[in-house]
Amino acid sequence: MSVVARPPIVTGALLVRMATVVASSIGFFLPFSVVPEYAERSAGPAVAGAANAALLVTTVAVELAAPALVARIGYRWALGLGLLALGAPTLVLLASSDAAVVIAVSALRGVGFAITVVAGGALTAELVPAERRGEGLALVGLVSGVSALVALPTGSWLAQVAGYGVVFAATAVVPIVSVLTVPFLPGRPAMAERVAAVKRAAGVERASGVERVAGVKRAAGVGAGLRTPALMWPAAIFAASAAGTGVLATFVPLAVRGGPIWLAPAALLAQSATAALARWVAGRAGDRRGHERLLLPGLLMSASGLAAVSLTSSSVSVLAGAAVFGAGFGVLQNATMTIMYARVHPEQFSTVSALWNAAYDSGMAAGAFAVGLLAPLTGYPPALLLTAALMAATLPLIPRARRSP
Known part of the structure; x- marks a missing residue:
């Protein structure tokens, strides 16, 4: 019996792509917990939350329009523009901590990040073999996760020991320098490669029921995708877990400010580390046993972990909860993404x-x-606990997300 060799995941193009993954992760996560502290000093907690909310709301709005931009100008131009817009506006924070300035800079960075992740995500999926997509996305996710693992707590630590200016300068430099790698990436996928990818995908019929491309209605764009339950239910479950990430990254440094100085960076490090590891494990396990099976444990870990973090008077509870939350979030990151690409x-x-x-x-x-x-x-503990409860309330969506189209 002949053994069919599995296609390699790591290629030269994917390695170059990973350089932009690292740069965009650092550009996004290095100041993520620092900007709210910077804003709170001059304008209070409401502006601290509004700064990252502006970053993320703008990101979402532009992400929904970005596929049209990518189709028009291609991967290279989109990635280059996105990286520049992600990094350069941060330099303005070196001169001003005014609330309006902080929110405006955050919004501009959101534009850049949106273009970067949409163009980069589609390019990554193109570069990874369809039959090893879960593992390939997990590998790239691991690179992104390790970058976040380093960047998120490092930003908090650097702000304490070196000042906000160092964080903002580094946030600008890394994405801007990474633009130099973009010319080495594919501009657009070759038509022959696209046809071959479609043919490979059309023959996939996994026992897990995840990859059943034949017969799936082809969405015509973001609007059609928003009306496609096979895509939106997994996305909704992932959004619920992502809410916890926004809360942790934004408010843990503030919620535990009366505790040990190392607690906030350690909690952010624990969350990032377990998310990266769990994403890798989920990719390998999901390719073999089915990615839908991972949705329930991922969501349960996310909700229970955040509930433990709400006990802010206990350093052990905060650290353990951040680690458990990170594991659940990492599982959902890879499972939901792989399910959606497969459909x-x-x-x-x-x-x-x-x-x-x-x-x-x-x-x-x-x-x-x-x-x-x-x-x-x-106060922070009840607010964190309420977020965990709302996250758990999305458990009834899992049976719908598991259904194959």
């Missing part, structure tokens, strides 16, 4: 990238904004 043809990859990233960022924005309004009234 469309390659020409709709930009649409899936836009919808998935919009779910990510809208969830983060909703969590950050809601807790920013609620915390001054209730």
Whole structure:
């Protein structure tokens, strides 16, 4: 019996793509917990939440329009413009901490991040073999997760020991320098490669029921994708978990400010580390056993972890909860993304990238904004616990998300 060799995941083009993954992750996460602290000093907790909410709301709005831009100008131009817009506006924060300036800069950075993740996500899906997509997306996700793992707590630590200016300068430099790698990426997928990808996808009929491309209605764009339950139910579940990420990254440094100085960076590090590891494990396990099976444990871990973080008077509870939440979030990251890509043809990859990233960022924005309004009234522990309860309330959506189209 002949053994069919599995196609390699790592290629030269994917390695170059990973350089932009690292740069965009650092550009996004390095200042994510720092900007709210910077804004709070001059304008209070409401503006602290509004800063990241502006970043994320703008990101979501532009993500929904970005597939059309990518189709018009191609991957290289889109990635280059996105990286520049993500990094350069941060330099303005070196001169002003005014609330309006902070929110405007955050909004401009959201535009850049949206273009970067939509173009980059579609390109990644093109570069990874369809039959190893879960594992390939997990690998790229691991690179992104490790970058976030380093960037998120490092930003909080750098702000304490070196000042906000160092964080903002680094946030600008890394994405701008990475633009130099963009010319080495594919501008657009070759037509022959697109046809081959469609043919490979059309023959996939996995026992897990995840990849059943034949017979799936082809979405015509983001609008059609929003009306496609096979895409929107997984996206909704992921958005619920993403809300917890927005809350943790924005408010943990503020919620535990009276505790040990190391607690906030350690909690952010624990969340990032377990998310990256769980995403990798979920990719390998899902390719073999079915990605739908991972939705329930991922959501349960996310909700229970955030509930534990709400016990802010206990350093052990905060650290353990952040780690459990991160694991659940990492599982849902890879499972929902792989499910959604498997349910469309390659020409709709930009649409899936836009919808998935919009779910990510809208969830983060909703969590950050809601807790920013609620915390001054209730305190941080009740606000965190309420977020966990709302996350758990999405459990009834899982059976719908599991259904194959």
